[in-house]
Amino acid sequence: MNVRDRTKTGAYTPLGVYDIPDDNAWLTGGSRASYGPNARLNMEGVSGEIDKSGRSSIRIHGGRQEKFNSKTKKWEPVNNPTLKKTYGCLRAYDTNMSVFKQITDNLDANDTQEVPGQVTVNDDLEQVNESSVNNYVEINVTYQVSEDELQYWQNFVNNLFNNNNK
Secondary structure (H helix, E strand, C coil): CCCCCCCCCCCCCEEEECCCCCCCCCCCCCCHHHCCCCCCCEEEEEEEEHHHHHCCCCCEEEECEHHHHHHHHEEEEECCCCCCCCCCCCEECHHHHHHHHHHHHHHHHHHHCCCCCEEEEECCCCCCCCCCCCCCCCCCCCCCCHHHHHHHHHHHHHHHHHHCCC
């Protein structure tokens, strides 16, 4: 299979816009070896290659950074973990997924108007390198906030600091 054909199941992550469902942003369960000890961010394709391809179950998750110790019956982190290939999902470090989930949980708990948004996957790779065991691509994530939401948070922070200075 050509893994660069993002329209095929098991290939690279399809480009496009993904919606994070308001009522089911995080998924749990499944294979700890595959997904790691943390929840996975649920995404549904809205437009672009992901929509046209008919692919689904593209998630952001950790995994492949622990080994099960059969003697102690516990999962143990591996030394110097690397981000292993997926079948189209976006893999992150387990520690980053834990922090990511904590941040979104705190937002949900402290802001009744907070709802999940969208993720956009772009192809901005300038050069294709030869594959190797430790080959990975870094991504830059840009979070765009509407003017209303930006104004809300600016007022929130200003009020917070003004109340603490009294």
